[in-house]
Amino acid sequence: MYAYQVGVLRNRSGMSLVQLGEKTCYEQSFLHRVEKGDRLGHVLVARTLDRVYGTGDLLERLWYLAKHEFHDRELTGGMGPFEAKAANILEYAPGTLPDLLQTAAYTRELLHLAQLGNGQADQQIAALRDRQVRLVGARLRYRALIDEAVLRRGARDAKTWTGQVEHLVDAAQWPGVVVHVVPFDAGPHHVRSPLELAYLHDGGAVACMQGGWRDHLTDDPEDVESLRGTLDALRDLAMTPAASLALLRALLAEQTGDEPPTDGEA
Incomplete structure (x- = not known):
């Protein structure tokens, strides 16, 4: 849900990944992986995106839920x-x-x-x-x-x-x-x-x-x-x-x- 919402909010904003990277000071490639769900990142990323999109603490709360799932899931693909x-x-x-x-x-x-x-x-x-x-x-x-x-x-x-x-x-x-x-x-x-x-x-x-x-x-x-x-x-x-x-x-x-x-x- 966290990754999905991050992608939805960027699409609604009309910003490209390059533009979002300039606003957040995060690499375009990193933001792309967050949207795909390949990376969770730090809670500061969620807070920064909340600030950019004006979504209060929505993404931060979703981040904590995603973190719990990420920590507890079984590594079916291993390392x-x-x-x-x-x-x-x-x-x-x-x-x-x-x-x-x-x-x-x-x-x-x-x-x-x-x-x-x-x-x-x-x-x-x-x-x-x-x-x-x-x-x-x-x-x-x-x-x-x-x-x-x-x-x-x-x-x-x-x-x-x-x-x-x-x-x-x-x-x-x-x-x-x-x-x-x-x-x-x-x-x-x-x-x-x-x-x-x-x-x-x-x-x-x-x-x-x-x-x-x-x-x-x-x-x-x-x-x-x-x-x-x-x-x-x-x-x-x-x-x-x-x-x-x-x-x-x-x-x-x-x-x-x-x-x-x-x-x-x-």
């Missing part, structure tokens, strides 16, 4: 659509490896544990491969915080886990990819569930908080900034990228029986 438009992604993984760093075999094991059939698993693995393609591109910066518990837990199949750790070692050295391990000796912290932040090329940002049964998202700037602060604090407890890579190599050596390479051999 894929937002990752495709992201310039930067930051995430924390406390229980399993981040989706974007998983091998097909590791993903398949997780899906089988969730009792998905081979057909459904194949579809989800293919979709995940499509999401992962951007990691090797030049336009995305990706930073992952991985709890040491994930690395010590491993996978049920030894071959699957060896392949997964090999992939982590490789991925941690890709341009634009940074991996931090949050070690056991960092002590307790208050981030208990997976969290992913995607910063979009248009300046917006979306946060995805994963739950046991469903995921929740928000694009409220204050919420995203608060969650970013949480992950920044966690990163302060994490190992450096170099130390994290050394740990991954040592873990791989444990799996293969080989000696981990020295810095000169890396």
Whole structure:
């Protein structure tokens, strides 16, 4: 209803998106996404539009209703659509490896544990491969915080886990990819569930908080900034990228029986 009303009011005003952008100081592309329902934006956007259209607090009230729906809806499409438009992604993984760093075999094991059939698993693995393609591109910066518990837990199949750790070692050295391990000796912290932040090329940002049964998202700037602060604090407890890579190599050596390479051999 919020997006629909925003579009109706602009059409009634006779203003183009360019003209509305000049009056509100918001980008034309951003306003277009608000009208389409692709972006919710901040409540200040609704207040500004109310002022421009002379609608009292109509849009502000509709915005709060839309925010409630936006926060509580299930992410049937996952984070894929937002990752495709992201310039930067930051995430924390406390229980399993981040989706974007998983091998097909590791993903398949997780899906089988969730009792998905081979057909459904194949579809989800293919979709995940499509999401992962951007990691090797030049336009995305990706930073992952991985709890040491994930690395010590491993996978049920030894071959699957060896392949997964090999992939982590490789991925941690890709341009634009940074991996931090949050070690056991960092002590307790208050981030208990997976969290992913995607910063979009248009300046917006979306946060995805994963739950046991469903995921929740928000694009409220204050919420995203608060969650970013949480992950920044966690990163302060994490190992450096170099130390994290050394740990991954040592873990791989444990799996293969080989000696981990020295810095000169890396």
